[in-house]
Amino acid sequence: SQKIEQNSEALNIQEGKTATLTCNYTNYSPAYLQWYRQDPGRGPVFLLLIRENEKEKRKERLKVTFDTTLKQSLFHITASQPADSATYLCALPPAGRALTFGSGTRLQVQP
Amino acid sequence: EPEVTQTPSHQVTQMGQEVILRCVPISNHLYFYWYRQILGQKVEFLVSFYNNEISEKSEIFDDQFSVERPDGSNFTLKIRSTKLEDSAMYFCASSDWGQEYGYTFGSGTRLTVV
Numbered sequence: 637s638q639k640i641e642q643n644s645e646a647l648n649i650q651e652g653k654t655a656t657l658t659c660n661y662t663n664y665s666p667a668y669l670q671w672y673r674q675d676p677g678r679g680p681v682f683l684l685l686i687r688e689n690e691k692e693k694r695k696e697r698l699k700v701t702f703d704t705t706l707k708q709s710l711f712h713i714t715a716s717q718p719a720d721s722a723t724y725l726c727a728l729p730p731a732g733r734a735l736t737f738g739s740g741t742r743l744q745v746q747p
Numbered sequence: 748e749p750e751v752t753q754t755p756s757h758q759v760t761q762m763g764q765e766v767i768l769r770c771v772p773i774s775n776h777l778y779f780y781w782y783r784q785i786l787g788q789k790v791e792f793l794v795s796f797y798n799n800e801i802s803e804k805s806e807i808f809d810d811q812f813s814v815e816r817p818d819g820s821n822f823t824l825k826i827r828s829t830k831l832e833d834s835a836m837y838f839c840a841s842s843d844w845g846q847e848y849g850y851t852f853g854s855g856t857r858l859t860v861v
Contacts, residue, residue, distance in 0.1 A: 670849060674790075677836075677855075677857075678854055678855070679751075679838045679840070679852030679853055679854050679855050680790060680838070680850075680852050681852070682849030682850060682851065685848070685849055725789075725790065733795075733803050734780060734792050734795045734803050735792065735850065736792060737782075737789055737790040737791075737792075738789065739788070739789040740789065
């Protein structure tokens with residue numbers, strides 16, 4: 637069956653450091669992958685989309701990589717700030733259908 | 748910036764009652780979705796809607812659930828005969844050209860079935 641795996645353990649880092657979150661998937665061949673941010677009690681907020689033919693995508697302090705051979709995406713936040721503390725979700729479309737979300741990784745940036 | 752608006756923000760209902768959750772998607776978006784998130788769990792897909800009909804639904808979206816676009820702006824999720832396990836946060840989302848461009852989610856309706 638199709639699976640999206642994100643580290644369920646919270647990631648704690650110091651302000652100013654780079655946070656790296658991982659999304660692994662199995663039994664998918666997605667044409668693209670998306671990353672969202674979710675704050676407690678709020679809906680997910682779209683951050684970035686990366687297509688299968690793109691190795692890397694950047695937006696301000698965010699960088700996403702997509703390795704279709706490893707079936708993995710890495711999500712980086714450089715120069716992290718306490719305001720970046722949230723849960724980050726990766727999402728994939730199974731065979732062109734509606735997005736399926738991973739369970740997310742909670743990031744805590746300590747001042 | 749355009750928003751997806753959901754009402755009510757919180758609804759408490761008795762088991763067995765019917766509830767209607769309402770959403771106003773972004774006006775020029777064509778695709779509409781309902782997701783739910785049980786406390787502490789992941790965001791789960793329920794149904795997608797395009798061109799005034801359901802385009803896809805998950806196993807969760809059984810006969811208890813229905814969706815409607817009663818007018819040009821509202822998009823509703825009806826849950827008939829609610830069960831305790833329906834307690835969750837329900838999110839509406841919309842997108843313009845489909846999922847490739849990211850979904851815009853509303854702030855959700857917290858449904859509590861007692």
